[in-house]
Amino acid sequence: MSHSTSGHNSGKKFKLVVARDLGPDVMPILHSRPELDKIEPARDPGFLKMHKELLASSSCFLIGYDIPTSHRTGDHRIYTGLIPAGPDLKVISTMSVGYEHVDLDALGTRGIRLGYTPDVLTEAVADVTLMLALMAGRNVKETAALVDRGEWPKYTWSPFSFCGPQISSDWVRPTRTAGFIGFGRIAQATLARLIPFGITHCLYTSNPSSPRSSELEASILEKHPTLQVVERVDLLEVARQSDVVFVLAPGGEKTKYIVNEAFLKEMKKSAIIVNTSRGTLVDSDALAKALKEGWIWGAGLDVVDGEPNVDQDHPLVKEPRCVVLPHIGSATTETRLGMATLAAKNVLGGIFGENMPAELRLQSSK
């Protein structure tokens, strides 16, 4: 690919497509580089309109590539996967921790570099993960709606109305088990937040091809002295034992519908399931059935299979014990600033053949 090795010393302009305005704190990082010919949403609405599907999705948006200026119109295919990459694409920088929307094989073959934004969003997503577990257990969807509909004045209190299962351990049952599908950074940050609630047992399941790490387990036990058990188990054992199950594995074909009828049928009737990773991991129809038929207590979702095409008639939106949020896991000012900054630095590193602060190593990740 001769164009990509022509380098930044040739005097040639690099074209950078910025699919979303990164705001006044981060755009100057890009504006400060005169070597860049930038297409920005505000300046080129036609481009945005053309790539509507791409741009409406939450995780595809900062894209850097270098092409001759004359190629500016129409058929620039910038994304592999959703949208095929154009012939001059050199680097993709996605403002997300996930990258299942990008065709890694094609990128590897063509030598296109990929930047992403891990770590910076760990805390924000762990916050929402814990929040959804609480909301699902405490019937927030029903009770908040009661207030919003103006029905509080008519509501007659009784000792057990709206009572759900308590996440916190109690005097009758002083143990609680949290189960994790996927046990990476966000899962571990979620576990840390659960400790003061009296979670005493942590079960997790991981990619079967990766070895069990007794070092990791020992370090987690050392970090959390009140935790009695940390154990890697089979997927269905997570379902059987957990009071709350957290879905925090990567998306993609390997994990598609890993939470299905078989999994949900093994769960406790009083259990909660939370998904803040990718919608594809949970079979929506199976979950709606599990909620409707009382196989489990409730669910909290920040992601839904097929999002954002989730309307009022979606079976999960209609379930009173299923909280659905529109993928806001990382949506805090602090975290999005961190992600945007990292994405901007990644794209510059990729364009100029320099270090990208968070580059996915494509060969080794296959």
Add this chain to the structure above:
Amino acid sequence: MSHSTSGHNSGKKFKLVVARDLGPDVMPILHSRPELDKIEPARDPGFLKMHKELLASSSCFLIGYDIPTSHRTGDHRIYTGLIPAGPDLKVISTMSVGYEHVDLDALGTRGIRLGYTPDVLTEAVADVTLMLALMAGRNVKETAALVDRGEWPKYTWSPFSFCGPQISSDWVRPTRTAGFIGFGRIAQATLARLIPFGITHCLYTSNPSSPRSSELEASILEKHPTLQVVERVDLLEVARQSDVVFVLAPGGEKTKYIVNEAFLKEMKKSAIIVNTSRGTLVDSDALAKALKEGWIWGAGLDVVDGEPNVDQDHPLVKEPRCVVLPHIGSATTETRLGMATLAAKNVLGGIFGENMPAELRLQSSK
């Protein structure tokens, strides 16, 4: 009070009014005592209808008193405060940690014993307290409503939409301050839950007549090694310094509208306020104004002044950044079972002149 010293050995029947069905796990505690002539909701709907105001309120409901059987009708005034106590009232057992609905002076004067349910609800209320702080910061009211109205498919993602302040500390700002109005059990349980979020500073304000306890502060610092500061300060200092303010003081005249315009004006624009204690502590109009005019970021309320008379036109229900829940703080199956059991044991202890597991000492509490 001769009737209250006649004791349980006289063969006389004691009349117990149970204002709410305590469910199949707890009612047998009362059913097992043949000395009790019980009026229960299911058996005597006329009684319930008569005391509608009392019985519709969330915290008044298990009431034990001994009166001659002939006094059964009409004018039994069982509650001091809301409803005057009848002449034969011996014990009140409220299934709540608060008792501002009871006239303590009148009870003390007449020797009526009061049981309540502290401690057992600490964890459940702390859970909801933390949940509301997260919900208020993360724009859950707006984002969940967007999904429920079927607007997710039409929603165009942008890097900073729906972004709120992050409770968790971050790489740019590695400290966070939690402020507490009232620093009892529930506040301390809430603080414990905040530690893994990176809360580093704890400011609190307490009843001015109670001395500052450096022992308490030292024990809290020892318990939470990552906490840098625990300090009792003036009320307005809590407002000025805190990223999130928790209202967790008792209700009653002394704390009425302690959160008013003056307090809210001192708060940070990015701050959150959470009230899970009693509605009377927060001036609703002042809070609605603060939210509308952007003095603060958001609010999470489980209690509202004048509840349950909070309808769709209530200024706080109309605020998009004010989550309002219908007083479900203690509403978990585990906790309500614990509260109901304790309330039942309290009333039996009071009736039979025995130990009440959680009795409010009326003389010393004045």
